[in-house]
Amino acid sequence: MSIEDRIHWNERYRHPRRELLTHPRQLLVEHIHLLPRHGLALDLAMGPGRNAGLLQDRGLQVIGVDISPLAVQRAKQSYPGLMAFVADLTRFHLPTNYFDVLLNFYYLQRDLWGEFSRILRPGGLLFYETLTQDIRKVREDISPEYLLHHNELKAAFSDWEILYYQEGWRSSSHGQQKAVASMIARLPNG
């Protein structure tokens, strides 16, 4: 991860599709009742803030991190209460026992997974969704490195309380089909 990622993502956010700014991820919307009404949340690779904004509206304080300065700027414009930072997650140190909710949508950095149980408070919630290898049936251009293997996510968090898990094809917000794994998991208390 690097300057190239920063440039690449900034370009993508220069003229974003409208839903990218306004429509929170379906997994979050459908399971909003699981979220606490206060506490601190972290949105990893937040993008322009649509998911972080939903959490903030719910009553949580939200810290959002993204490598793209333009994404962070757009997030702050749309949701002035957000604490949003430009940072490269491959080089970022996250504090211990700090967050009540963690969002990881459409960003795959496997070496962060082991950190999640350290940075979340016991009982904290993880919302995770990203593409699986199946997407290559329709999008061969996506590198397998950025795609989950079948059941990989579930296996990696098998010692957590899995509240929701699904793998398969879903409609994206712009009407195309995407192959994803979606998970909501709770870090066990103690």
Ligand SMILES: C[S@@+](CC[C@H](N)C(=O)[O-])C[C@H]1O[C@@H](n2cnc3c(N)ncnc32)[C@H](O)[C@@H]1O
């Ligand atoms: C597919 S977008 C997902 C954005 C958002 N989570 C959502 O669901 O709409 C991937 C995001 O990862 C960010 N990103 C890529 N590499 C990163 C890195 N090394 N550190 C932090 N953010 C990164 C990009 O800027 C982009 O906003």
